[in-house]
Amino acid sequence: MSTSNILETIAREMLTGAVALDSAGRVIYANKFFISSFAPESTLDDIKGKGLPEFIADPGLRKVVGDFLDCTAECVGCDEHAKIEFTEDERSFDVRIVPLDEEHETSLMLFFKDITEEKMVEAIKRDFVANVSHELRTPLASIKGYSETLLDGAINNKESAREFLSIIDKNATRMSRLIEDLLVLSRVESQQMQMVSEVIDLCELVRAMVDGLKKQARDKGIEIVLDIEDGVPGVVADKGRVEQVMINLLDNAIKYTPEGGRLDVLVCVKAGEAIVEVRDTGIGIPASDIPRIFERFYRVDKARSRELGGTGLGLAIVKHIIQSLSARVWVESEPGEGSVFSFALRLTDMAAAE
Numbered sequence: 401m402s403t404s405n406i407l408e409t410i411a412r413e414m415l416t417g418a419v420a421l422d423s424a425g426r427v428i429y430a431n432k433f434f435i436s437s438f439a440p441e442s443t444l445d446d447i448k449g450k451g452l453p454e455f456i457a458d459p460g461l462r463k464v465v466g467d468f469l470d471c472t473a474e475c476v477g478c479d480e481h482a483k484i485e486f487t488e489d490e491r492s493f494d495v496r497i498v499p500l501d502e503e504h505e506t507s508l509m510l511f512f513k514d515i516t517e518e519k520m521v522e523a524i525k526r527d528f529v530a531n532v533s534h535e536l537r538t539p540l541a542s543i544k545g546y547s548e549t550l551l552d553g554a555i556n557n558k559e560s561a562r563e564f565l566s567i568i569d570k571n572a573t574r575m576s577r578l579i580e581d582l583l584v585l586s587r588v589e590s591q592q593m594q595m596v597s598e599v600i601d602l603c604e605l606v607r608a609m610v611d612g613l614k615k616q617a618r619d620k621g622i623e624i625v626l627d628i629e630d631g632v633p634g635v636v637a638d639k640g641r642v643e644q645v646m647i648n649l650l651d652n653a654i655k656y657t658p659e660g661g662r663l664d665v666l667v668c669v670k671a672g673e674a675i676v677e678v679r680d681t682g683i684g685i686p687a688s689d690i691p692r693i694f695e696r697f698y699r700v701d702k703a704r705s706r707e708l709g710g711t712g713l714g715l716a717i718v719k720h721i722i723q724s725l726s727a728r729v730w731v732e733s734e735p736g737e738g739s740v741f742s743f744a745l746r747l748t749d750m751a752a753a754e
């Protein structure tokens with residue numbers, strides 16, 4: 401293989417856009433990544449001779465390129481590389497501009513690295529930290545406020561002292577619940593939580609989880625009806641994780657169902673999968689919110705969720721666990737009628753064949 405062949409292959413295959421401009425700013429060469437990113441309908445021959453602004457409208461980039469091309473041989477600075485970032489059509493690029501001084505005629509090479517995903521991850525992290533801080537600050541402010549009031553003398557009034565202490569207690573519980581959920585979420589996300597693959601009896605598990613939450617339901621006058629199909633084979637999964645999914649779905653169903661409502665929990669087998677369905681007669685979820693409820697901290701009604709002791713992390717935990725189990729989860733809901741949360745675990749090939 402000749403050197404030019406090697407160089408050509410590198411330019412063609414690299415996941416960075418590369419483009420060379422002549423001293424008038426016209427395209428002399430562009431690699432495959434550049435063309436597919438900025439002129440997907442064109443070939444190299446189509447774009448040769450055209451100026452960069454025909455593909456990229458960003459004024460910042462246009463200015464830097466213009467400045468470089470306007471630079472005369474004596475001018476300071478043109479022999480230095482420049483870096484610029486721009487965002488266009490929801491994609492972000494990091495551009496490195498490299499001047500090539502050929503007989504005092506500056507031409508340029510530009511390298512475009514797609515940083516859309518990095519930017520997105522950064523934004524998600526930023527939002528997450530802001531959300532966590534906000535969620536912790538609110539109960540903390542209340543704890544601080546009421547303790548100060550107690551110290552300032554309210555402690556001597558038995559009745560208000562009791563009331564303030566119970567508010568402090570409620571907020572401390574809210575903070576510890578949030579921290580607990582954050583820890584679970586971070587363990588599931590970082591895959592630190594050791595996954596155990598074992599054959600579990602899904603029916604038994606669902607029955608036990610429902611039993612565990614019967615009291616909470618009964619206190620709200622909610623009836624839970626179990627419908628477990630006969631002969632559901634064992635599934636291979638991590639028991640602790642499936643329990644965590646069930647707890648979150650059942651807890652939500654009870655929380656968002658008014659007194660006197662009903663929950664139907666179903667386990668069955670359909671097309672090679674074991675399906676668990678939690679159906680409630682609760683407040684339901686507007687269609688426009690459904691795509692977002694699995695996001696961290698997303699709640700249809702923040703105040704209501706908080707009042708009911710929610711952290712906004714339950715369904716994010718569910719989503720991550722379901723992903724880690726290579727399973728599926730989905731929701732159907734009708735505001736005012738109720739919601740159905742379902743998840744499906746694949747049966748082992750042997751069990752599915754039976």
Ligand SMILES: Nc1ncnc2c1ncn2[C@@H]1O[C@H](COP(=O)(O)OP(=O)(O)O)[C@@H](O)[C@H]1O
Nearest residue numbers: 652653656693699700705710711712713714715
């Ligand atoms: N069964 C349900 N019925 C109605 N709304 C629900 C149900 N489950 C979840 N939601 C909505 O999805 C949001 C996110 O759920 P989740 O992550 O568990 O947080 P939360 O701590 O608020 O329960 C809830 O705040 C609520 O608005």
Ligand SMILES: [Mg+2]
Nearest residue numbers: 652710714715
């Ligand atoms: Mg919840």
